[in-house]
Amino acid sequence: MSVLHNRSFLRLWIARIFSTTAFQMLSVVIGWQMYALTDSAYQLGLVGLAEFLPMLLLTLPAGQAADRYDRRTIVYICQLIESAVVVLLVLGSIQGWIGSIHLLIAAALLGAARTFEGPASAALVPDILDREQLPQGAAWSASAMQTAMIVGPALGGVLVVWGISGAYLISLGALLVSAVLIFFVKTIHFVKKLDAINVDTYLSGLKFVFARKIIIGTISLDLFAVLFGGATALLPIFAEDVLHTGSLGLGLLRSAPAVGALVVSLILTRVSLERAIGKTLFASLIVFALATILFAVSDNLWLSLFALFLTGASDVVSVVIRSTLVQVNTPQEMQGRVNAVNSLFIGTSNQLGEFESGTMAGLVGAVPATVIGGIGTLVVAVLWMYWLFPVLRTQKTYTAEEG
Structure with a gap:
């Protein structure tokens, strides 16, 4: 039976589509507005850094909150x-007083809210589904994310042409719809709450992760691979200066990886990955790196869209495997703290990766920076496969095989 027959999971699934659509729209609009105001790759990188710093500071408290308080309520409040x-942002755009500093502050506040929302939202899935349903739940969750990453950037790119304030208003509506859906989500599994917060419980998520090679190997792989291989922050530059497609082209470029990811994630809801998990994980990473390099050297829009399609298709395989590995090998009462650490690694790879990409592009240009990033991802794959975490390469199932 499909997990979508579970009404609470269905509400959570739809809510993630709306909330992620809103966030993707905001990423496009804020990035476009920042580049329009400053014409600077460094400033684009600072947007990612502004989102990352609150995550760095608040991740451990966010994990504590997710294991101490009602996870549904945390997600609801964060979306508000x-x-x-x-x-x-709407008022600043309409009244004309918004500047680069305001965009950075907004990015930081959004980053802080999503730092608390992420672990609580991820930990809600095991609260709603039975253990054997988690791989299918992960695939459906990935499809929700990728659906939103198709709709969000495309809407953002189109609506920017009509007006920045209008794009902000649409994202606001999506966030409010998500908040209403989350309000009606009900959990079925009892979760033991933390009785008190002390040094041991505060660091327990980190201790748990670093004590298990299969988990630290999984989430650190995402950290370094996407840190070097992600070119998302540079897409406004590629759209404007390399491919000459404008804001509409930017929306297409942002949507292309999500189209590939959605296609594969829908396949994975029907065909579960159950064998040769480790080898499949690294194969998808290598495809991601090669597709990133192809995108960097392309000066044709359709070839660039195809390369980004491949990055999304390969990345979602990695996402499903990694998220399932973490959830299956984490006790229910520690889901919040472990997912907080996982969110920190993911956020580092995304937001800090944007800062790294922007800085590198400012030094050597967008195209060389993206090529270097793709090569860096290949190097990471080889290091993790054969030297740092060979246990991950030999992993056959989702259950940890180490002692």
């Missing part, structure tokens, strides 16, 4: 805070 930030 994000909505308030968007309201300020």
